[in-house]
Amino acid sequence: MSLIPPSLIPPGAIDCDVHPAVPDLRALFPYLNNHWRDQVVQRGMGDLETISYPPNAPLSARSDWRPASGKPASSVAQMREHILDPWQIRTAILNPLYGVHLLFSEDMAAAFTSALNDWVRHEWLDRDERLRASIVVPLQNVDMAVAEIERCASDRRFVQVLVMALGETPLGRRHFWPIYAAAARHGLPLGIHPGSSYRHPVTPTGWPSYFTEDYAAQSLALQNQLTSLITEGVFQKFPDLTVVLLESGFTWLPGYLWRLTKFWRGLRLEVPWVNVSPTELVRERVRFTLQPLDAPPTAADLEALLRHVDSDKMLLFSSDYPHWQFDGDEAIPAGLPAQSLQRILVDNPMDTYPRLGEP
């Protein structure tokens, strides 16, 4: 089997995870009504920054992608110059990580989230036809989240529903199900991205001291959410729903699935609706973006790991722009089997996001 060296992105790739930055709350003014605009002014709100991606942390943006002033990736022009044009990207999916999930007020969360989606639509989707986007939903209130999906889904450039990995309760719980029903009804996968509304510590053991711990813990949160979706029966209840784990890494999959499947074998009578093994469910129904890759030391090791996972259908190409996950243009890590490349770059994203196939 031929393994590729780290390489440039061939033209025509579909980038499934890029992050447009809202410059500040005022950028959302055109999409907020006068009450909420006034609230921003009266309350002296400036921005909704989270500590998930502190603006000055090197990880939050590659140095060559930082503009002289303002936030990285805060305009279509920057994104074009840095990735869309040089890499000849066919389609890039925008996943805004703006801190609307931090808000406690359900009404404010719904208003700001709608404004965020409208901002994406007008300031990004309307300006470059290579762009698609996720619908951000206010998980603070399930009815409002469903309403937001219904409001945005008719714009076929929205291709996914986006939620953060750490919220108030595990994502498999039944009170969230109307959101999944709406997503499935509209052919929108559920994308889960690192990020927290900080209702709980970001690790299961309590609050960590350092950013390193916080960031490393995010993939555990995604694993926990995956377990919750599996055990609570979301995949059985919504047979048309695909779940995409964004920026989660995937090299943890063999150990994770081995353990979860082991426990399922002995304890499945607790969750009798899980009538196929978690390993099989994940292979069929869950997709993972490529970057950041917690790559093993050698190309052969990565190839071996992909063999353990036993599928080249699960990976979706992503650059994670503007987060700093690799240097130069070498977004394709060494060790991917050459014959899988087309799948990862194009075929898998097309299969995962049915709306990408629409004219």
Place this chain on the structure above:
Amino acid sequence: MSRHVVSSVDDFPPGTRRLITVKGRPIVVFNIEGEYFALLNRCPHQQASLFHGTLTGLVASSEPGCYKFEREGEILRCPWHGWEFDIRTGQSYCDPSKIQAKSYKIEIEDGASVVKGPYIAETFSIVVEENYVVLEL
């Protein structure tokens, strides 16, 4: 193949199980409401003694939140890691096509035919009027 007399029916009442050795193999025989089933006494996972397993039912479900307790008493749960086996076939629930407990055929024969042979019943004296639990191996 030879046929081995396990017990007389009268000595092996419903709700009991027996551990026997046939041709050097440990075999557990169950009487479930008058029906007899035999499995090799080694779990296909890591060889636990199935004789020590629990007989339970099959928890089935058509959707999350729905629990149907079916086939009560016909599912054997291994004492070590809880894998479930169908007492009738030995098939595991978790991976039925690949993981099976070895099962053996049991028949009830009357004493007259047992006496005729060719049965292996070294430890019994056969009474024509009784019925016997016979295992084929």
